[in-house]
Amino acid sequence: MYLTVEHATKTFGPFVALDDVSIAIEKGEFVCLLGPSGCGKTTLLRIIAGLAETDSGVVTIEGETLSNQPARKRGFGIVFQSYSLFPNMTVAENIGYGLRIRGAANDQIAARVRELLELVKLPQLADKFPSQLSGGQQQRIALARAIAVDPRVLLLDEPLSALDAKVRADLRSEIRQLQRTLGIPTLMVTHDQEEALALADKIICMNHGTVVQAGTPEDLYHRPETRFVADFMGTSNLIETDVIRRVQPDLLQTRPDAPDADYIACIRPEHIELTPDADGTATVREISFLGNLKRIELDSPLGPLLVETHGAGGFSPGDKLALGIAPEHCVWVRDDVIGAAA
Amino acid sequence: MTDKTLPRGTSGAPPARFDGDKALALVCVGVPLIGLVLFFLYPMAIVFLRSITTVDGEYGLSNYAEVLGSSGFWRATRHSMIMGGATTLLSVVLGFIIAHGLYRCAFRGKRLIRAVIVLPLLAPSLVQALGLIFLLGRNGVVNQLFGVEMEIYGFWGLLIANTLYALPQAVMIIGAALVLLDARTYEAAEVMGASPMRQFRDLTLPAARFGILNAAFVVFIITITDFGNAAVIGGDYSVLATEIYSQVIGQRNFNMGAVVGIMLLLPTVAAYYIERRAMRLQGRHPVNAQRFVPRFTPARDLPMAGLNLLICLAVLSVIAIVFYASFVRLWPYNMSLTLKHYDITLAGGYSSLWITIWISLAAAAGGTFLVFLLAVGLRRAPAMLAQPLQVLAAMPAAVPGMVLGLAYILTFNSTATPLYLLYGTAALIGIVNFYHYHTQAFLTVMTGFRQLPSALEEAAGSLGAGLGRVAVNIIAPFVAPMLISVFFFLFMRSMVTLSAVVFLTTPDLSVAAVTIMRLDDAGLTSQAAAFSCCVMAVVAAALLGMKAILAYLGRNAGTGSDG
Ligand SMILES: Nc1ncnc2c1ncn2[C@@H]1O[C@H](COP(=O)(O)OP(=O)(O)OP(=O)(O)O)[C@@H](O)[C@H]1O
Ligand SMILES: [Mg+2]
Numbered sequence: 095m096y097l098t099v100e101h102a103t104k105t106f107g108p109f110v111a112l113d114d115v116s117i118a119i120e121k122g123e124f125v126c127l128l129g130p131s132g133c134g135k136t137t138l139l140r141i142i143a144g145l146a147e148t149d150s151g152v153v154t155i156e157g158e159t160l161s162n163q164p165a166r167k168r169g170f171g172i173v174f175q176s177y178s179l180f181p182n183m184t185v186a187e188n189i190g191y192g193l194r195i196r197g198a199a200n201d202q203i204a205a206r207v208r209e210l211l212e213l214v215k216l217p218q219l220a221d222k223f224p225s226q227l228s229g230g231q232q233q234r235i236a237l238a239r240a241i242a243v244d245p246r247v248l249l250l251d252e253p254l255s256a257l258d259a260k261v262r263a264d265l266r267s268e269i270r271q272l273q274r275t276l277g278i279p280t281l282m283v284t285h286d287q288e289e290a291l292a293l294a295d296k297i298i299c300m301n302h303g304t305v306v307q308a309g310t311p312e313d314l315y316h317r318p319e320t321r322f323v324a325d326f327m328g329t330s331n332l333i334e335t336d337v338i339r340r341v342q343p344d345l346l347q348t349r350p351d352a353p354d355a356d357y358i359a360c361i362r363p364e365h366i367e368l369t370p371d372a373d374g375t376a377t378v379r380e381i382s383f384l385g386n387l388k389r390i391e392l393d394s395p396l397g398p399l400l401v402e403t404h405g406a407g408g409f410s411p412g413d414k415l416a417l418g419i420a421p422e423h424c425v426w427v428r429d430d431v432i433g434a435a436a
Numbered sequence: 437m438t439d440k441t442l443p444r445g446t447s448g449a450p451p452a453r454f455d456g457d458k459a460l461a462l463v464c465v466g467v468p469l470i471g472l473v474l475f476f477l478y479p480m481a482i483v484f485l486r487s488i489t490t491v492d493g494e495y496g497l498s499n500y501a502e503v504l505g506s507s508g509f510w511r512a513t514r515h516s517m518i519m520g521g522a523t524t525l526l527s528v529v530l531g532f533i534i535a536h537g538l539y540r541c542a543f544r545g546k547r548l549i550r551a552v553i554v555l556p557l558l559a560p561s562l563v564q565a566l567g568l569i570f571l572l573g574r575n576g577v578v579n580q581l582f583g584v585e586m587e588i589y590g591f592w593g594l595l596i597a598n599t600l601y602a603l604p605q606a607v608m609i610i611g612a613a614l615v616l617l618d619a620r621t622y623e624a625a626e627v628m629g630a631s632p633m634r635q636f637r638d639l640t641l642p643a644a645r646f647g648i649l650n651a652a653f654v655v656f657i658i659t660i661t662d663f664g665n666a667a668v669i670g671g672d673y674s675v676l677a678t679e680i681y682s683q684v685i686g687q688r689n690f691n692m693g694a695v696v697g698i699m700l701l702l703p704t705v706a707a708y709y710i711e712r713r714a715m716r717l718q719g720r721h722p723v724n725a726q727r728f729v730p731r732f733t734p735a736r737d738l739p740m741a742g743l744n745l746l747i748c749l750a751v752l753s754v755i756a757i758v759f760y761a762s763f764v765r766l767w768p769y770n771m772s773l774t775l776k777h778y779d780i781t782l783a784g785g786y787s788s789l790w791i792t793i794w795i796s797l798a799a800a801a802g803g804t805f806l807v808f809l810l811a812v813g814l815r816r817a818p819a820m821l822a823q824p825l826q827v828l829a830a831m832p833a834a835v836p837g838m839v840l841g842l843a844y845i846l847t848f849n850s851t852a853t854p855l856y857l858l859y860g861t862a863a864l865i866g867i868v869n870f871y872h873y874h875t876q877a878f879l880t881v882m883t884g885f886r887q888l889p890s891a892l893e894e895a896a897g898s899l900g901a902g903l904g905r906v907a908v909n910i911i912a913p914f915v916a917p918m919l920i921s922v923f924f925f926l927f928m929r930s931m932v933t934l935s936a937v938v939f940l941t942t943p944d945l946s947v948a949a950v951t952i953m954r955l956d957d958a959g960l961t962s963q964a965a966a967f968s969c970c971v972m973a974v975v976a977a978a979l980l981g982m983k984a985i986l987a988y989l990g991r992n993a994g995t996g997s998d999g
């Protein structure tokens with residue numbers, strides 16, 4: 095364990111923003127903190143950075159407790175969503191600021207700034223002011239500034255969410271590449287599951303101030319433990335136990351032994367096989383074409399279903415189909431979403 | 437009106453409506469424009485002409501030669517500049533300490549500080565001077581208690597009075613610059629390892645740079661154009677404002693007054709011009725910026741809290757002593773309390789207070805209406821008309837109140853035009869008050885309009901609403917808070933201003949600030965204090981009323997702007 099947060103709790107008045115949260119980051123790991131708005135991601139990040147205090151719980155790095163260390167002594171790097179560059183300093187001064195504070199020599203700073211500007215592919219901007227840069231450029235500079243001092247941990251709070259789609263995709267892969275080459279342990283906050291899936295070695299999924307599930311992107315996508323995670327990580331078909339029992343009882347094999355209401359079946363849209371069959375039980379309602387795949391909405395004894403298929407199969411609305419669902423593709427998740435039965 | 441006009445849109449608006457819009461826009465711009473020409477440009481031209489009118493009625497520069505050759509003028513100029521510079525330095529330093537305390541430090545009692553700091557704005561400037569005399573004068577509290585006698589009349593007294601009077605402006609301007617810097621900027625610096633001292637040097641100071649510059653010029657203008665403090669506590673320390681007064685009122689030498697007025701106008705215009713430029717350099721508030729919430733840091737916050745407390749005590753004590761003195765039977769010999777000073781013995785008694793309230797209400801209502809018209813019209817007026825108009829509307833702020841007042845007396849006390857009818861009326865005093873503060877009122881409304889999303893207006897337009905309907909239904913509710921602010925701003929300023937109206941009052945028609953000055957002149961200092969308290973009470977009530985209305989509007993607006 096390189097960096098850990100243990101049993102962190104944080105309240106704002108009566109409101110519990112973090113409720114006994116524990117997380118860990120390994121050396122060189124890229125971890126995404128994922129969750130809906132207001133679930134406490136930023137709060138957790140700020141606690142790690144030292145910008146906020148916990149009510150209880152500790153942050154440690156390489157076994158050393160950080161609780162009494164102010165943010166400026168921690169040697170971390172941070173990038174916010176926006177507005178964090180120093181408006182009255184040039185790009186070069188911004189990037190060199192951390193080194194200047196540490197008393198580095200001028201030529202050393204200049205060399206490092208040049209190197210970082212190359213790294214983020216903006217060597218021509220050294221003498222510009224932040225207000226003269228586009229949003230994407232600003233974020234690149236903020237990134238360069240954060241890694242200039244070889245931080246022990248890099249903290250990113252939704253660094254991409256203020257950018258438009260194309261810039262976001264470009265910068266996303268660059269961040270990933272940069273992090274891989276430099277090997278800086280990185281914690282990135284995001285509420286975009288696609289971003290998390292694409293970037294992370296490990297995803298920590300949060301909801302209502304608690305960690306719901308942590309694991310690799312594959313874990314969270316293919317083996318969600320709760321209904322919240324299944325829902326949040328991409329689309330899924332969620333089907334109640336009694337419906338499965340009635341329509342396709344073989345899927346019950348993998349179900350944990352628990353009352354009906356506790357678990358619900360989760361079947362990803364790409365795991366349902368469709369075969370044209372005049373006596374089939376399912377009917378095509380609507381088809382949308384998404385370039386590389388087709389999204390098909392069905393009416394079936396299991397209820398309305400969403401299926402994604404690649405290429406082949408010229409279905410049209412009204413067609414009868416037979417469904418094929420393998421038991422290993424039916425994941426049983428705990429129903430943690432209150433009062434929202436399908 | 438054939439096919440060519442079709443691409444304009446499919447709304448099928450009848451052409452007649454289009455013309456009506458144009459006419460309305462013209463009226464919107466035209467009425468305020470006539471006002472500005474008649475009550476600002478024309479009098480200013482007159483004052484200039486009078487300054488170059490010689491004794492024998494010819495045009496020439498002999499007045500200037502005489503003024504520039506007199507040692508009295510140069511002494512007053514030197515004093516004005518020294519006083520302006522010293523006050524600026526002091527107010528900006530103290531203002532920065534307060535603003536930094538309010539927005540960048542963590543301690544309790546900030547609401548109180550804010551409340552105390554605006555106190556000087558609630559009273560005519562000469563109340564500062566009055567308070568200082570009660571506090572530090574020969575018969576003042578300090579001398580009575582500690583036997584420390586100091587010469588308060590003159591440079592030092594005037595410096596303190598001017599500083600206290602200019603402080604609220606300095607705090608507001610510097611504070612506005614400080615809050616521009618996003619909290620995340622500080623947090624980024626913090627995480628990068630910057631100590632609080634470094635954050636102050638590398639972030640706070642550069643961010644406040646333009647605010648400080650701005651405040652400096654504003655304070656400088658306020659100081660060199662203020663008349664009340666100089667008249668009451670200046671003593672032998674003559675400044676340009678008192679020099680104009682003595683030329684006009686003392687020696688009835690209007691043309692020489694005009695020359696001195698023009699000479700006072702020069703530095704003011706220069707300072708105002710630079711200030712406007714500096715304004716433009718300061719950034720705008722980013723839309724979803726995050727406010728900096730300082731965390732308690734004893735090494736920084738305890739000394740800052742102490743300094744803030746000291747400054748506030750100084751501001752408060754000067755006002756409080758006036759309040760106290762107004763109840764003292766015979767300062768400093770009989771300190772028992774009485775209400776007798778509230779029985780004003782000067783001819784007219786309280787009538788000038790009531791008149792001032794009426795004048796202020798009229799100036800505020802009429803003025804708010806006019807700047808609103810102008811702002812509405814400017815949105816639709818063609819650029820070649822709108823741009824010069826904006827410049828014109830922003831010009832009055834560069835003109836010292838003394839000069840505007842002088843211009844008015846020269847213009848309206850002449851039988852040459854029917855405008856003479858206005859001379860000696862309360863209406864003219866209302867008018868001069870409005871044009872004296874025209875710029876601030878206008879700029880406030882323009883700022884309000886800038887927050888109006890143009891999409892909203894366009895949507896209403898495409899729904900078929902004409903300019904009139906758009907103004908009433910869409911624009912007005914959106915800028916209502918702005919209009920309320922402008923109304924109360926004009927009201928409160930009109931209640932306390934002295935410099936512009938001092939020339940326009942007559943034996944039969946006086947205003948509150950002038951009455952206070954006369955009471956003080958007549959040696960009725962305690963009555964002057966009592967009268968000041970009445971004025972402050974009215975203005976304070978207005979301020980509270982404004983806050984209440986704005987709070988009410990803010991609650992009802994829900995999703996409206998959070999001005
Ligand atoms: N200083 C504060 N005072 C009071 N409540 C706060 C404060 N900071 C955060 N909160 C509350 O704590 C909760 C978690 O906030 P946080 O900023 O961590 O959410 P987040 O997961 O980062 O959300 P987002 O995706 O919208 O950024 C929110 O409900 C927020 O309203
Ligand atoms: Mg957040």
